[in-house]
Amino acid sequence: MTDYCLHRTAEAxxxxxxxxxxxxxxxxxxxxxxxxxxxxxxxxxxxRLESDYSAFLPDSLVSRFAQGEERILLASxxxxxxxxxxxxxxxxxxxxFDPYFAGKFDPTGLVKGWxxxxxxxxLLLPLASFPEVAGLCINGGGDLxxxxxxGFRWKVGIEDPKQPDQLLAIYDLASQACASSGFxxxxxxxxxxxxxxxxxxxxxxxxxxxxxIWATAGLAMGETAFKRQIAAKRLSGLYAxxxxxxxxxxxxxxxxxxxx
Numbered sequence: 420m421t422d423y424c425l426h427r428t429a430e431a432x433x434x435x436x437x438x439x440x441x442x443x444x445x446x447x448x449x450x451x452x453x454x455x456x457x458x459x460x461x462x463x464x465x466x467r468l469e470s471d472y473s474a475f476l477p478d479s480l481v482s483r484f485a486q487g488e489e490r491i492l493l494a495s496x497x498x499x500x501x502x503x504x505x506x507x508x509x510x511x512x513x514x515x516f517d518p519y520f521a522g523k524f525d526p527t528g529l530v531k532g533w534x535x536x537x538x539x540x541x542l543l544l545p546l547a548s549f550p551e552v553a554g555l556c557i558n559g560g561g562d563l564x565x566x567x568x569x570g571f572r573w574k575v576g577i578e579d580p581k582q583p584d585q586l587l588a589i590y591d592l593a594s595q596a597c598a599s600s601g602f603x604x605x606x607x608x609x610x611x612x613x614x615x616x617x618x619x620x621x622x623x624x625x626x627x628x629x630x631x632i633w634a635t636a637g638l639a640m641g642e643t644a645f646k647r648q649i650a651a652k653r654l655s656g657l658y659a660x661x662x663x664x665x666x667x668x669x670x671x672x673x674x675x676x677x678x679x
Contacts (some may be wrong), residue, residue: 425451427458431465432473432531434560440546441554441571450549457546461538461557468534472501474525485523501526501533504628512636515612515644532562532598532631539564539627561599564627565592580619580659587619587665588657596627600634601659613641615661620645622656630656646673 425440438458442450471480480498484491491498505518505526518526539557544566546552553571557564565573572591579585580601590597601619620637624630633654637645642660653671660666665676 425454427455429458429462429465431462431469432534432559436461436465436535436557436559438543439554439556439558439573440552441567441573442551443553443569444551446551450546450551453546453549457542460542464538464542465534468530468537471498472526472530472534474520474527481524481526485525501530504533505529508632508636512632512640512648513644515636515640516632517610517612517639520610528600528635529628529631531559532596532627535559535562536564536596536627539566562597562627562631563592564596566594567592568594577621577657578619587659588667590623592623595623595625596630597621597623597656598627598630598634600631600638602638610639611641612639613644616642617645617658618661619659620656621658622654624655649673 423442423445425442425446427438429436429438438461440454470476473479474481474485476482480491480495484498492502502524508516508529509518516528518524518528535557543555543557546555547566553569554565554567554573556573563575567573572593575590575592575597576586577588577590577599579587599619599621617638620634622630622633622637624633633652637648637658640648645658648654649668650671655669657665657667663678665678667674667676
């Protein structure tokens with residue numbers, strides 16, 4: 420049984436990011452120091468990624484590229500990765516994930532998940548070298564990436580979009596990612612490619628970038644098209660329909676729960 424957890428909060432992209440470590444025993448001073456150092460580095464890296472990839476900052480790489488500075492694509496290998504991932508996401512989702520807004524490149528739908536995954540892998544996961552560490556996690560605005568061992572699980576609650584103080588489900592997550600996309604907090608921020616009949620989509624996957632893309636695409640394409648993709652891609656997660664139904668799916672198979 421895990422008895423100790425360390426938590427720190429980093430602020431970036433207008434939201435708090437919670438960085439967590441679970442330990443099987445009282446963390447030694449060396450582990451606490453390593454965790455604090457990792458959290459500072461994650462804060463710095465999230466700020467850097469925001470300054471480079473936010474479509475809301477006029478001097479970001481994304482904004483400058485959208486304004487016609489195409490040389491950025493050749494000058495920055497990291498920008499090339501984001502650009503390629505966004506175009507691939509559009510292709511994989513049959514256009515439901517759209518990396519363009521009003522004709523300009525805008526990868527907002529994948530940047531947060533990609534940033535969390537990047538920071539997790541390079542800055543937080545190295546703490547797994549401490550044998551007492553049982554779990555590591557970064558959670559930002561409903562998107563999280565986790566790692567566990569020795570049977571430890573992170574409990575993750577999925578918020579009800581109609582009643583934010585209530586939960587639709589609670590997942591016990593091992594080494595995997597979870598992403599949610601919905602209209603409750605951010606309004607109509609997704610360009611719809613189908614009917615607006617879903618209010619929230621949550622996807623579980625090994626990769627947070629993958630989960631983030633499909634949560635956004637599912638919300639955009641609507642229930643009928645998303646059900647086909649759930650089966651084709653063997654997706655796991657849940658979605659809330661605007662008529663009140665809650666639909667859980669695991670590895671491509673659907674399970675319907677009718678809310679009272």
